[in-house]
Amino acid sequence: MSAAALHIVRETAVRIWLKTLRRPMPLSFSFVQPLFWMLIFGFLFHRFTLGEAYAGLSYLEFILPGICAMTVLFGASQAGVNMVRDLHSGFIQRMARASNHPGWIMIGWIGAEVARLLLQAVVVCLLGIALGARLHVHPGIILAVAGLAVFAFAYASLSCWIALKGGAHESMAVFVHVVNMPLLFTSTALVPSRQMPGWLEWTARWNPLTLVADALRETLILGQMPDALKLLPLLLLGVLLFVLARREMAHAAYD
Amino acid sequence: MSERSSTRTDDEPAIVAEGVVKMFKGGVRALDGIGFAIPAGELVALIGANGSGKSTLLKVLFGVIEADAGSVSVLGMHPRRDRAALSTRTGYAGQDTALDPEITGRETIRLFYALRGLPAPERGRRIEEIIEEYELGPFCDRRVGTYSGGQRQRLHLALETMHAPSLLLLDEPTSSLDPEGRRRLWRWLAEWRDGGRTIVVSTHDLPDIASRCDRVLLLQGGHLLASDSPGSLIAAYGRARAVITLERPPGDEARGLRRELVSLPGALDAALGERTVTIWRDRHPDGAEPALDILSARGIHYQRYERLEPDLAEAYFHMTGSPLESGEPSRQGGRGGGNRGGGGRGGNRRG
Numbered sequence: 001m002s003a004a005a006l007h008i009v010r011e012t013a014v015r016i017w018l019k020t021l022r023r024p025m026p027l028s029f030s031f032v033q034p035l036f037w038m039l040i041f042g043f044l045f046h047r048f049t050l051g052e053a054y055a056g057l058s059y060l061e062f063i064l065p066g067i068c069a070m071t072v073l074f075g076a077s078q079a080g081v082n083m084v085r086d087l088h089s090g091f092i093q094r095m096a097r098a099s100n101h102p103g104w105i106m107i108g109w110i111g112a113e114v115a116r117l118l119l120q121a122v123v124v125c126l127l128g129i130a131l132g133a134r135l136h137v138h139p140g141i142i143l144a145v146a147g148l149a150v151f152a153f154a155y156a157s158l159s160c161w162i163a164l165k166g167g168a169h170e171s172m173a174v175f176v177h178v179v180n181m182p183l184l185f186t187s188t189a190l191v192p193s194r195q196m197p198g199w200l201e202w203t204a205r206w207n208p209l210t211l212v213a214d215a216l217r218e219t220l221i222l223g224q225m226p227d228a229l230k231l232l233p234l235l236l237l238g239v240l241l242f243v244l245a246r247r248e249m250a251h252a253a254y255d
Numbered sequence: 256m257s258e259r260s261s262t263r264t265d266d267e268p269a270i271v272a273e274g275v276v277k278m279f280k281g282g283v284r285a286l287d288g289i290g291f292a293i294p295a296g297e298l299v300a301l302i303g304a305n306g307s308g309k310s311t312l313l314k315v316l317f318g319v320i321e322a323d324a325g326s327v328s329v330l331g332m333h334p335r336r337d338r339a340a341l342s343t344r345t346g347y348a349g350q351d352t353a354l355d356p357e358i359t360g361r362e363t364i365r366l367f368y369a370l371r372g373l374p375a376p377e378r379g380r381r382i383e384e385i386i387e388e389y390e391l392g393p394f395c396d397r398r399v400g401t402y403s404g405g406q407r408q409r410l411h412l413a414l415e416t417m418h419a420p421s422l423l424l425l426d427e428p429t430s431s432l433d434p435e436g437r438r439r440l441w442r443w444l445a446e447w448r449d450g451g452r453t454i455v456v457s458t459h460d461l462p463d464i465a466s467r468c469d470r471v472l473l474l475q476g477g478h479l480l481a482s483d484s485p486g487s488l489i490a491a492y493g494r495a496r497a498v499i500t501l502e503r504p505p506g507d508e509a510r511g512l513r514r515e516l517v518s519l520p521g522a523l524d525a526a527l528g529e530r531t532v533t534i535w536r537d538r539h540p541d542g543a544e545p546a547l548d549i550l551s552a553r554g555i556h557y558q559r560y561e562r563l564e565p566d567l568a569e570a571y572f573h574m575t576g577s578p579l580e581s582g583e584p585s586r587q588g589g590r591g592g593g594n595r596g597g598g599g600r601g602g603n604r605r606g
Contacts, residue, residue, distance in 0.1 A: 004372040011369035019357045022398075090353030097319075097347070098414070099370035100339040254338070255320045 005104045012095075012108025013115075019082065020116055026078065034071045034124045038063070038131060041190060051194050057221060064128040064135075065216030066189030068121040069209050072152045073180055075120055079113040080159030080172050087167050087252065096253035106246045110156045117152040118145070125220070136223035144215040147231040151212040154238035157245045164248035189213045208234055267331060268292040269422055269453040270316060274325035277311050277477075285311040287477035288325070293455065293470065295421075298448035300464040300485075301457040302571065303474035309457040310350060312474065313424045316455070317347040330422055343371075346415035350426040352407045356400030360391050360410050363399060364417070371418045381417075389413040390439075404431030412440075416447075423447065425456040429463075441467050465489065465567040475575050485567050492573045493565025494523060495539045497546060499532040500559040508553040519545050532557075535569075 020027055042060045050062055086092040096102050129135060162175045184190070186200060187209035193201045204210045211234055215226035270293040277286040285308045293299050301309045314320045315327060318334030318341065327334055332341045354363060364382050373381065386395050389409045394402060399410065408431055416423065425444075429437045441463045444454055448469070455472075458464065464471060465485045473481040473488075481488055505512070509527060516525035516534055523535045534546055539562050550557060571577075 003375060004369075007369040007375055008372075011366045015355070015358055015362065015366055018362065019355075022357055086355070089355070090349070090351050091355050094353045094414075095366075095370055097342060098367055099372070100342055101370075101372075105370070254318060254335075255314075 005101065008099055008101055008104040009108035009111065012105050013112035016082070016109055016112035017116075020112075030071075030075055030078070030120055031123050033074070034067050034120070035127050037067050037070065038124075038128060041067075042131070045190075048191075049195075051192055053194065054192060054221075058132070060128065060131060061133045061221050062192070062217070063190055064125065064133050065220055066187070066213045067128070068124045068216055069148065069151065069187075069213040070184060070189055071120050071124050072117045072148060072212075073155055073183065073209060074176070075117045076113065076152060076155035076159050077172060077176050077180065078159075079110065079156040080163035080175065081169070083109075083160050083163040084167065084169055084172060087164065092164075092249070093253050096249055102249040102253070103246045106157075106160070106242065106249050110153055110160065110242070110245070113156040114149055114152045117156070118149060121148060135220045138219045138223045138225070140219035140223075140225040143228055143231070144212075144219045144226050147212050147215045147226065147234060150231065150234045150238045151208060154208065154234060154241050157238065157241035161241060161245040161248055164245065164252055183207060183209050187213060206233075208237060267295070269295040269297075269330060270455070271328045272312075272316075272325065273327075275312075275315060275322045275327060276324035277308075277315060277320065278323050284477050286315065286322070289474075289477070289479045290325070291472060291479060291482045293453060295453050296448065296451050297453055297469040298444055298467060299453075299455045299470045299472060300468040301455055301472050301474065302459065302461070302464065303480075304575070307474040308477040309474055310426050311477075313347065313426050313455065313457060314349075317341075317345060317424050319347070319349075343418065344420050345422045345424065346418070346420040347424045348411055348415040348426065348428060350430070352411040354399045354402075354407060354410060357398060359398055360395035360402070360406075361386065363410060364391075364395070364413060367414045368417060373418060385413050385417050405433060405436040408432055408436070408440075412443075421452055423452060423454045423456075425454065427457050427459075429458055429460055437463070461567045461571060471567075473571070473574060480574055488570045488574070489565050489567055492570035493567070494535045494537065494569045494573060495565050496563040496569065497534045497536070497539065497544060498561045498563060499534075499544075499546065499550065499557050500561075501530045501532065501550075502556040502558050504529050505553075505555050508555055512549070512553065512555075515549055516546055519549075538565075 038060065041063055045059050045063075048059050050057060050059065054062055083092065095105055099105060125135060158179070159172070159175060162171055165171070186203045187207040188204050189209055193204050193210070196204060211230055215231060218224045218226045270291075272292075273290045275286050275289045276284065278284050289308075289312065301312065303309050311320070315322050316329055316334060318338040321335050329341060330344055334341060358366075361382070364385055365378075368378055368382060386392050389412065391406075391409060391413065394406055399407065402410070408428060412425075412428060415425075429440055432440060437460065441460070444456060445467050448454055468485055471481065471483065471485050471488055472479060483491075505527075512532075513525050513527055516522060516532070519534070521536045521538070521540060523537065525535070526533045532546065532550070544560060544562075547557065547560065
């Protein structure tokens with residue numbers, strides 16, 4: 001990466017962070033929401049039988065990695081919401097026309113969102129510890145966090161692509177309901193796969209949210225090394241969605 | 256603006272357009288076969304009524320939209336195919352200022368300094384220079400959302416000129432400015448032109464165009480009506496006016512007055528307002544105003560008599576066939592569709 005490219009990435013990311021910090025309401029809500037999820041789901045399913053694979057774990061401990069992944073999934077939608085706002089003001093088109101490097105702008109933009117999402121995941125873990133969850137410190141955490149970052153990158157890219165393609169706040173609402181909700185309820189974020197009906201268990205196995213939630217669970221809760229090969233599809237998904245978002249950003253500058 | 260700007264040294268026009276057509280949905284022909292050439296180093300005003308195609312033309316020149324037919328060459332490049340190279344040598348400030356209200360002016364300049372790939376080691380010094388040059392200092396650390404229209408416009412221009420482009424395309428940059436802001440902007444435009452840059456500015460400021468610009472492109476309904484120096488257009492299409500302010504609104508004594516005034520030697524048209532009489536001529540008569548004798552003979556008393564020389568506004572209304580102040584159509588009417596001026600390079604260099 002050249003110095004000029006690095007400069008574009010850094011300044012684009014700085015702008016996103018400044019905007020995030022200057023809008024305290026959405027930022028606060030993004031930290032409070034996972035707490036509600038942990039409390040509500042934790043109380044709702046505290047008698048839920050997790051099965052032999054997770055013997056000795058509380059339901060809170062089981063869902064904590066899932067809530068981390070959920071937080072990233074839903075938080076990624078915010079990237080697209082911000083982008084729609086900039087699209088309407090014409091600022092994003094202006095940025096793209098000024099630089100001729102839409103890819104670097106996208107990396108800066110999505111990179112800033114990924115950093116925010118990872119920070120939120122850390123806060124979720126701290127909240128979980130405060131509520132009584134016991135977490136392992138294992139070298140596998142590096143791989144699991146890398147997987148979570150790639151997952152955040154992929155879904156922030158998807159959110160940006162939909163924002164640029166649809167150009168309307170409504171398209172982001174549809175994105176949350178049509179993509180995020182089915183993804184959540186067909187994953188192992190809240191329920192072990194063995195407790196699912198056969199068809200759902202098969203579906204959950206290929207769900208990106210499952211891949212990242214399981215990787216986090218294996219290392220944080222079970223103290224094991226996650227399977228790097230299982231995270232590979234996330235990387236491919238991330239690259240594909242980023243290419244789509246970058247292409248749409250280039251188109252946004254010119255009619 | 257810094258001295259970094261590249262100045263064209265050859266005799267090639269900065270912009271050449273031939274037969275440019277742009278259509279929008281519903282069959283609207285925003286540009287209908289426009290052709291012109293703009294020599295490098297000129298300050299060119301793009302004028303015409305709202306919806307005449309000015310903004311569309313600027314967008315085509317910058318490559319924001321593509322012409323459906325015809326050819327466009329900007330600084331020797333194709334606006335769409337060569338847009339990466341062209342954007343480093345061109346600034347385009349659209350009608351909407353398109354700024355982020357949540358970050359400060361300084362943060363916006365820092366961002367665009369990076370986006371334009373300007374040298375990082377000079378960043379701090381250059382940003383301070385830009386802030387000083389555009390007089391942004393008193394408010395550049397406030398969020399853009401708190402700026403006035405004029406402050407937004409100054410930041411808007413700073414972002415499009417910080418890379419010292421050799422061509423500037425500005426779409427109605429004076430529309431949100433107060434008189435002081437307009438004067439400042441026209442001073443900048445003249446300075447940039449004197450520094451060797453080519454500037455195409457869409458505007459309705461006809462008096463400033465007459466005194467500052469080298470060339471006028473007049474659009475009407477997607478057609479180019481004229482391309483020439485303001486002086487040539489005024490000489491060819493401007494009309495002298497005599498404006499007589501009456502003591503009181505005339506009654507029956509004004510019956511047939513207009514016809515009598517129009518029959519005066521050299522008179523092109525006349526209009527009666529409630530307390531004014533206006534007479535249009537190619538040039539004012541030598542000696543006394545004969546219209547005053549006509550009024551006197553009818554017992555109509557006047558307070559004031561003014562002779563106004565031909566100006567660009569009169570030439571504009573004449574060329575576009577706009578109604579006179581009385582609401583009556585001009586006798587000579589507009590002539591859409593043709594290029595009446597020098598046709599680009601043929602026009603006079605300075606007005």
